[in-house]
Amino acid sequence: MRTNHISTALGxxxxxxxxxxxxxxxxxEYFEHYEGTKTCLExxxxxxxxxxxxxxxxxxxxxxxxxxxxxxxxxKMNTINDFCTSPRxxxxxxxxxxxxxxxxxxxxxxxxxxxxxxxxxxTDEQLxxxxxxxxxxxxxxxxxxxDENGQLARKPILWKNQEGLDxxxxxxxxxxxxxxxxxxxxxxxxxxxKRGDIEYVLSECDRDHDVHMAADGxxxxxxxxxxxxxxxxxxxxxxxxANDMPGVHLSCATADCHGPNPHGxxxxxxxxxxxxxxxxxxPRFAKVDPTDMFxxxxxxxxxxxxxxxxxxxxxxxxxVPTYAWFNGxxxxxxxxxxxxxxxxxxxxxMVPLGNRLDPASKIHAFKVHRGRLPVLAEKDWxxxxxxxxxxxxxxxxxxxxxxxxEMYQVSDPKYVWNDTIRYMGIFHGVEPAANALDxxxxxxxxxxxxxxxxxxxxxxxxALLKRK
Amino acid sequence: MxxxxxxxxxxxxxLVSVMALDAMAAKKAKIDGKEMFKANCKICHDKGxxxxxxxxxxxxxxxxxxxxxxxxxxxxxxLKMPAGSESEGQGVTEAITPEILQAIKDFAIKHAADSEHxxxxx
Numbered sequence: 001m002r003t004n005h006i007s008t009a010l011g012x013x014x015x016x017x018x019x020x021x022x023x024x025x026x027x028x029e030y031f032e033h034y035e036g037t038k039t040c041l042e043x044x045x046x047x048x049x050x051x052x053x054x055x056x057x058x059x060x061x062x063x064x065x066x067x068x069x070x071x072x073x074x075x076k077m078n079t080i081n082d083f084c085t086s087p088r089x090x091x092x093x094x095x096x097x098x099x100x101x102x103x104x105x106x107x108x109x110x111x112x113x114x115x116x117x118x119x120x121x122x123t124d125e126q127l128x129x130x131x132x133x134x135x136x137x138x139x140x141x142x143x144x145x146x147d148e149n150g151q152l153a154r155k156p157i158l159w160k161n162q163e164g165l166d167x168x169x170x171x172x173x174x175x176x177x178x179x180x181x182x183x184x185x186x187x188x189x190x191x192x193x194k195r196g197d198i199e200y201v202l203s204e205c206d207r208d209h210d211v212h213m214a215a216d217g218x219x220x221x222x223x224x225x226x227x228x229x230x231x232x233x234x235x236x237x238x239x240x241x242a243n244d245m246p247g248v249h250l251s252c253a254t255a256d257c258h259g260p261n262p263h264g265x266x267x268x269x270x271x272x273x274x275x276x277x278x279x280x281x282x283p284r285f286a287k288v289d290p291t292d293m294f295x296x297x298x299x300x301x302x303x304x305x306x307x308x309x310x311x312x313x314x315x316x317x318x319x320v321p322t323y324a325w326f327n328g329x330x331x332x333x334x335x336x337x338x339x340x341x342x343x344x345x346x347x348x349x350m351v352p353l354g355n356r357l358d359p360a361s362k363i364h365a366f367k368v369h370r371g372r373l374p375v376l377a378e379k380d381w382x383x384x385x386x387x388x389x390x391x392x393x394x395x396x397x398x399x400x401x402x403x404x405x406e407m408y409q410v411s412d413p414k415y416v417w418n419d420t421i422r423y424m425g426i427f428h429g430v431e432p433a434a435n436a437l438d439x440x441x442x443x444x445x446x447x448x449x450x451x452x453x454x455x456x457x458x459x460x461x462x463a464l465l466k467r468k
Numbered sequence: 469m470x471x472x473x474x475x476x477x478x479x480x481x482x483l484v485s486v487m488a489l490d491a492m493a494a495k496k497a498k499i500d501g502k503e504m505f506k507a508n509c510k511i512c513h514d515k516g517x518x519x520x521x522x523x524x525x526x527x528x529x530x531x532x533x534x535x536x537x538x539x540x541x542x543x544x545x546x547l548k549m550p551a552g553s554e555s556e557g558q559g560v561t562e563a564i565t566p567e568i569l570q571a572i573k574d575f576a577i578k579h580a581a582d583s584e585h586x587x588x589x590x
Contacts, residue, residue, distance in 0.1 A: 138582075139528065139582030139583070157581050157586060161528075163531070164531055164582070167528055167582075168528060
């Protein structure tokens with residue numbers, strides 16, 4: 001007994017005596033001081049060139065999945081959305097409240113660059129504008145600063161602390177979930193406001209939230225599914241205009257993952273031919289953070305809490321998806337094109353194509369976002385909104401006029417307000433099999449599936465039972 | 469000591485320990501690191517101050533560790549709390565008790581430049 005105690009004590013003393021190992025980072029030995037992107041370019045110029053052409057830098061790209069793209073390269077940079085409307089019109093800037101609170105820094109806050117607008121032609125200036133660290137260095141953060149000429153640019157928040165910046169700049173890795181989610185969860189103005197199924201919690205969720213990303217589940221990273229080649233990303237969802245890897249379809253059914261017949265029950269496998277996996281396995285979205293379901297820019301109001309003016313926004317949690325056919329092709333409402341409206345008069349910002357008889361179509365789960373945007377009366381073109389000043393002064397008429405001038409060079413626009421609708425695919429938040437929808441949740445009397453809207457006369461199970 | 473007495477003693481011991489830990493946690497919870505940073509640090513290290521601006525995101529967590537462990541005392545030796553502070557005229561290292569210092573350190577590290585939520589402290 002005594003010997004044991006002595007051994008234990010000695011063991012503890014030895015543990016205490018072991019010197020703390022200096023933390024070694026992936027790029028510890030590759031450079032001494034980080035001096036901006038030129039430090040990265042010394043070894044990674046080719047990678048920077050591939051990134052320059054990617055959608056994450058250009059914010060536009062080939063758009064073979066947009067039926068009316070007409071060969072144009074589309075993306076958030078040259079389209080209009082029904083959330084913050086247009087990055088080009090709101091690229092960089094600081095608007096502050098009377099108390100000095102920063103209300104917005106511009107959409108380029110989430111661009112992987114230091115503040116210059118991406119150009120089509122690759123130059124040294126453009127390559128040095130790429131901010132490699134925002135996606136590759138954990139612990140790296142940046143903010144907006146004004147230089148001596150009054151120009152705004154993004155810089156690392158540690159730009160005055162070279163030792164700290166050097167340490168962070170050496171922590172290089174593939175993008176981790178938290179790095180992706182900082183932008184992809186924050187889009188639209190608040191946590192999960194835009195997408196609905198991409199929540200901050202995905203970086204540390206449990207299996208009930210997402211079996212793939214949970215630490216006690218598969219522990220997967222975003223890049224495990226989405227990483228392509230040459231800085232291109234796989235998967236475009238439904239309402240992204242550009243496709244970073246045209247021809248490459250991201251699917252659960254690849255051989256490496258679940259295969260085309262993943263269920264033990266043949267009836268479930270036969271369903272999987274016409275029903276996307278997410279329909280049964282993502283039964284709800286906005287499970288933690290509420291999401292923006294309706295944004296009306298025609299009714300601005302002042303938020304005491306946020307100290308700014310904002311559109312009227314309806315947030316909602318635990319939403320049941322809307323179900324519709326989708327064959328991989330989307331129709332987009334493009335700027336400078338007459339508004340396309342559905343039978344309810346809503347301008348269709350992004351709508352999935354497909355139908356029951358189309359062999360390429362499957363039923364998919366969607367968040368349907370509704371909104372209200374200005375439309376140029378004479379041309380019937382959607383107008384975005386310059387939101388930076390609006391957040392501070394609440395003058396929505398000025399915000400629309402400025403946008404019309406910037407986007408269409410129209411100085412004195414006559415405009416009307418029109419309802420809008422956008423279909424956004426729900427793909428994340430896959431729950432354990434035990435939580436998947438059961439038969440009657442779609443086929444029962446109170447089932448969630450809108451059979452008539454999907455092209456059926458009635459619930460096909462009910463029809464089958466009648467025939468028997 | 470019989471088995472029953474031993475079990476009882478263990479249970480009482482565990483209860484006392486839990487209560488002591490709760491009391492410590494409650495005491496610790498009373499000290500708000502952010503408020504302490506504002507009251508004791510920002511008063512001399514605000515934007516434009518002669519002593520230099522320091523917010524949690526001025527340094528990375530390793531640098532904060534090193535600062536509090538090795539540099540804080542020396543850097544503040546002989547300095548007095550400034551006019552307008554609650555402890556005006558008192559020595560900085562006396563006014564900022566070890567408990568307050570720990571709360572400030574925890575806050576600074578939690579919101580350091582390389583943390584998930586860097587903060588400027590308002």
